[in-house]
Amino acid sequence: MSRINFDLQQLQAFVAVADKGSFRAAAEHIHLSAPALGRRIERLEELLGARLFQRSTRKVQLTRVGQAFLERARGALDDLEAAVLGIHEISAHHTGRVTVACLPTAAVTLMPQAILSFCQAMPRVHIRVIDEGMNEVAASVVSGEADFALGFAGMLDSGLAFEPLWKDPYVLAVRRDSPLARKRRVVLDDLAQVRWLTVARTSRNRQVLDDYFAAAGKSPQAWLEAGHVATLLAMVDAGLGVAMVPATALATDHPSIRSVPLAGLDLHRQIGLLMLEGRRLTPVARRFYDHIKASFAQLGAARPARGRR
Template sequence: MSIHFDLNDLVAFCAVADLGSFSKAAESVHLSQPAYSRRIDKLEQALGVKLLERTTRRVTLTAVGREFERKARAILDDLDSALLGIRGHAGVRRERIIVACVPSSVYDCVSQVLRLHHALYPLVRVTVFDAKANEVLAAVSQGEADFGLSFLGAHESDIDFKPLIEERFVAVCRRDHPIAKLPRVTWAQLAPYDFIAVARTSGNRLLLDQALAGVEVRPEITYETQSGTTLLGLVEAGLGIAAVPAMAMPGPDHPLLVGIALLEPTVTRKMGLISRRGRRLSPGAQQLFELFDTVAPAHP
């Protein structure tokens, strides 16, 4: 029997099955949309069946397409497993793994895991989709990311949430600020100073607002930013103090910033790995998922 398609065709097909969009799938496999369409057409012609139903808004799998997707993924997964068995870590197929995460997890937790992952699997390319918590959740739910790292998702019906770390919010200020030498501070002690916060669209802001709803003496917001990176930049510039998750701190050796335990109340968030319920990760994505599960708790 002649075979008139190749592994790249299978990868392209699985991409549109995941993303439900030709444009997104084409981007994910680094093809122009016309070239991507030709690849899918070639696959359908080689098989002699219709795999996809195309509309102006969405691409869905036919009944035959759903069955072929299962078999195509099994072929690609078996190939990865075979390469691992024959050539060790360096044998992993050149694949692209997309990890969605909240930006506050990138500096310490995500970077540490990715550094180790690259040493183990140098051929695997990882795309980090850093976004707000609700956008991370949507990317995983819609199949645009293989899995994610976030504090939202534990109560979603289509998401599996694997808890990793429960971390505290800390006060952050410049080392020359009056509170910098204190071992711990209360929210009331922050009240006299200019306070910098992320916008209400941030999941971290929502957590803080809920936790502080009944606190009478608390800091008034002087500056508001869209990102935690900008927030820390304003703190570095001496424009005020802020409260951030512990893993968002740039580290104990930072020349300008210091983090201080923040009490009364202690505010925490539970970080976890999120994945779409019922979706089987590729061997490469599963390896990275397990690495996060092993390494991340050591970097709260």
């Protein structure tokens, strides 16, 4: 064992290459030149007496030894950070970085207050929010770009663990000056002469809605599509039509749009936290994960009622 003398930076370099799948991307991520990164990996392989990566001109892949060593390396780095910082004693003086991926609707309506309360306790932690559609949210967690994500279940990528938080019902978004806004609920027949707006087919929200209406045998024909729910609501606000959106999109009182339940519609998306199966979050990322979980836990009972305004 005398020859095993790991350098912390060698372990960090190894994990970075494993996460990014590229020496160049890993070097940029840890702010190191590619040659210097390569030397750290070579030195680590010499110490282990085994190759950790299979290299080609197109891609870099872990060897069997590399796969077995990866989780041990992650654990060693996490344990070291926890030992130095004290995972139960993280204070306002602690610094760190957390990247969370989040659906745009939640990023606008829910995440700001959660981040504010977290930063009041830990003001020196830097937070990056990746506010994209569900496809991009899932991909950012799989690639390691995001520590974890707030998203919804259904058609999840393999290797992702999902912790449910609340059910987010779909509601009909209408302008407050529309006759439909005076109804307690509407039926599809009420929408026969109304222009129907929807998100694009690439959106997972659209896939949820299409699957539901196809099974029900009633598929409203949209005349306008938009890439994001926020854009869709702007179109509703402009008087271009009505749209089915998650209640989260109208979490705060909107001055000109009201959400109305669609009669007989039992449709919702399950919102929760996503992370890679088996991945150990850094202490500060775990602290933020638990904070998000606690902040949104009460929405399980409150969200359906708040969606009907």
